[in-house]
Amino acid sequence: MFTGVMANTWITATMVAVIAGVMGFFAVLRGSTFAAHAIPNGAFAGAAGAGLLGLNVFAGLAVFSVAGALGIAALSRRARSDVATALTFVMMLGIGALFVSWSSQYAQEAYSLLFGEVFGVSTGEVLPIIGFGLACIAAIIVMFRPLMLSSALPEVAAARGVPARRMDLAFLLVMALATSMTVPVVGALLMFSLMIGPAAAARSLTARPGLAMALSVVIALVTVWIGIAASYQSNWPLGFFVGVLGALFYLGGKGYAAVRSGAPAGQRARA
Amino acid sequence: MHYVFEPGFFASGPVRVALAVGTVIAVTSAVVGVFTVTRGQSFAGHSLADIATTGGSGAFLIGVNQFWGYLAFGAGAAAFMEMIGIQRRRGRDVATGVVLGAALGLAALFLYLGTQYSTTTGASFTILFGSIFVLTPSTVPVLIASALVALVTVLALARVLLLSSLSPDIAAARGVPVRAVGAAFLMALAVSVALSAVIIGAVLSTALLIGPAATALRLARSPVRAAITAAAVGVLAIWLGIVLGYDSYYWPPAGRGWPVSFFVVTLIVGGYLVTYLRRGERRADPQTPQENVDAEQACSPA
Numbered sequence: 001m002f003t004g005v006m007a008n009t010w011i012t013a014t015m016v017a018v019i020a021g022v023m024g025f026f027a028v029l030r031g032s033t034f035a036a037h038a039i040p041n042g043a044f045a046g047a048a049g050a051g052l053l054g055l056n057v058f059a060g061l062a063v064f065s066v067a068g069a070l071g072i073a074a075l076s077r078r079a080r081s082d083v084a085t086a087l088t089f090v091m092m093l094g095i096g097a098l099f100v101s102w103s104s105q106y107a108q109e110a111y112s113l114l115f116g117e118v119f120g121v122s123t124g125e126v127l128p129i130i131g132f133g134l135a136c137i138a139a140i141i142v143m144f145r146p147l148m149l150s151s152a153l154p155e156v157a158a159a160r161g162v163p164a165r166r167m168d169l170a171f172l173l174v175m176a177l178a179t180s181m182t183v184p185v186v187g188a189l190l191m192f193s194l195m196i197g198p199a200a201a202a203r204s205l206t207a208r209p210g211l212a213m214a215l216s217v218v219i220a221l222v223t224v225w226i227g228i229a230a231s232y233q234s235n236w237p238l239g240f241f242v243g244v245l246g247a248l249f250y251l252g253g254k255g256y257a258a259v260r261s262g263a264p265a266g267q268r269a270r271a
Numbered sequence: 272m273h274y275v276f277e278p279g280f281f282a283s284g285p286v287r288v289a290l291a292v293g294t295v296i297a298v299t300s301a302v303v304g305v306f307t308v309t310r311g312q313s314f315a316g317h318s319l320a321d322i323a324t325t326g327g328s329g330a331f332l333i334g335v336n337q338f339w340g341y342l343a344f345g346a347g348a349a350a351f352m353e354m355i356g357i358q359r360r361r362g363r364d365v366a367t368g369v370v371l372g373a374a375l376g377l378a379a380l381f382l383y384l385g386t387q388y389s390t391t392t393g394a395s396f397t398i399l400f401g402s403i404f405v406l407t408p409s410t411v412p413v414l415i416a417s418a419l420v421a422l423v424t425v426l427a428l429a430r431v432l433l434l435s436s437l438s439p440d441i442a443a444a445r446g447v448p449v450r451a452v453g454a455a456f457l458m459a460l461a462v463s464v465a466l467s468a469v470i471i472g473a474v475l476s477t478a479l480l481i482g483p484a485a486t487a488l489r490l491a492r493s494p495v496r497a498a499i500t501a502a503a504v505g506v507l508a509i510w511l512g513i514v515l516g517y518d519s520y521y522w523p524p525a526g527r528g529w530p531v532s533f534f535v536v537t538l539i540v541g542g543y544l545v546t547y548l549r550r551g552e553r554r555a556d557p558q559t560p561q562e563n564v565d566a567e568q569a570c571s572p573a
Contacts, residue, residue, distance in 0.1 A: 033365060037371065079485065083308055090478040190376075192371070193372035243374070247373035
């Protein structure tokens with residue numbers, strides 16, 4: 001379970017979980033969950049296009065996820081961000097449908113791009129993934145303070161002169177970078193589940209941003225590790241375990257928060 | 272005429288069914304979409320389509336008619352989202368995202384358990400991108416009936432919905448049960464989206480829900496006019512899309528037709544972008560358009 005090809009799986013999945021925990025935390029905090037769904041899924045169109053032209057899948061994913069981030073940011077200037085995201089997203093998928101209809105033998109690869117292929121990571125793929133992952137983390141560290149401020153307290157950030165639109169664009173671009181790295185490995189759908197479930201659970205457990213971010217990473221790691229072990233034993237897809245565990249962690253966090261906020265009130269009522 | 276309509280266009284059975292069903296779906300989606308966009312629930316609208324398709328693969332697995340799987344998962348997901356807090360603006364995206372994430376996990380499992388990858392890949396593909404030309408005529412009456420139920424529900428709720436979307440406080444003060452109205456709308460949205468997803472795929476379903484409504488809300492001043500404009504835009508896009516899809520049969524490079532979803536999506540997004548040109552001229556208009564008022568409300572702290 002921990003040898004040979006599986007070692008690659010563990011290393012890659014751990015890297016992906018760290019990225020997903022950090023990016024997911026900001027996505028949940030900023031209310032950009034839709035973008036977190038749209039960019040990985042829409043990037044799929046780029047992979048299809050790259051397959052058609054015989055280019056590297058990474059290149060296709062990178063071009064389309066960056067185009068998606070730019071599209072969402074541009075349309076958000078004059079429309080609500082959920083509408084901007086929806087329109088950019090359907091356009092990307094529409095182009096993806098066109099690419100797929102042009103190439104005949106793409107179906108199998110499409111399945112793995114949507115649902116991932118984490119058990120088939122080769123040693124050659126591990127290094128670029130770690131490189132991309134470190135680049136994402138470096139980008140987040142560089143813009144950590146303004147990003148945190150503009151996500152948690154948008155009004156304060158605006159008053160201090162943090163440019164909201166530029167922060168939004170920067171965040172979406174890092175999301176695009178993270179996406180092009182993770183989608184070939186874990187799949188577009190799993191990446192989304194892994195970003196949202198743990199981050200939402202962490203947010204319901206604590207209101208302190210730094211702690212919530214750390215918790216989000218920890219929960220993402222635990223989710224992925226349990227998921228890989230369970231998937232290895234049962235042969236069921238990893239996506240299933242990650243999706244369901246994420247939701248369970250969220251419900252658990254909500255339940256804990258309800259109990260914690262309910263208990264003092266009850267004591268006060270008795271006193 | 273032959274340059275526009277390839278020979279045999281109107282004589283083709285699948286084309287006729289596609290045109291009829293496409294029209295019903297486009298009108299329903301457009302009207303429901305106007306409220307979806309006004310209420311800022313585009314993400315929920317898209318997620319419900321994805322989740323409904325999960326139900327479809329589940330139904331496929333246990334051998335039930337896929338349509339019921341779509342409907343059951345769509346309605347169930349709407350109920351879940353409502354329970355865990357979609358009614359509050361701040362928690363809305365997260366509630367939607369968590370439910371969507373869990374459903375996508377289930378989708379992976381259902382497709383895996385559907386054993387043969389080769390066939391399920393095809394199935395997952397049709398589910399995602401849809402194919403309007405492969406409808407079975409026998410399911411059409413049920414589909415149309417459910418679409419009408421969703422449409423009538425939304426129209427009956429229209430006044431209170433609008434009030435509770437634009438200013439929940441005033442609505443509550445006037446005795447509108449804001450949460451119940453929101454839940455009823457979410458249910459109608461789930462039904463209409465599940466239907467359009469089963470027929471035209473999740474991508475096109477989202478495009479028809481959000482695109483025409485967003486375009487109409489930029490152009491029209493009143494909700495009624497917005498709904499009518501949205502319906503017209505949606506119907507036009509799907510008709511043109513079907514005509515182009517049919518015509519493209521002999522186009523390069525593959526020689527087997529371009530997907531209708533590509534044409535419809537391109538037309539809808541293109542139409543939306545065209546409204547930007549019009550707005551450029553009227554920048555000095557003192558009256559604040561609907562959508563911007565709403566955007567400001569969305570940005571202000573809840």
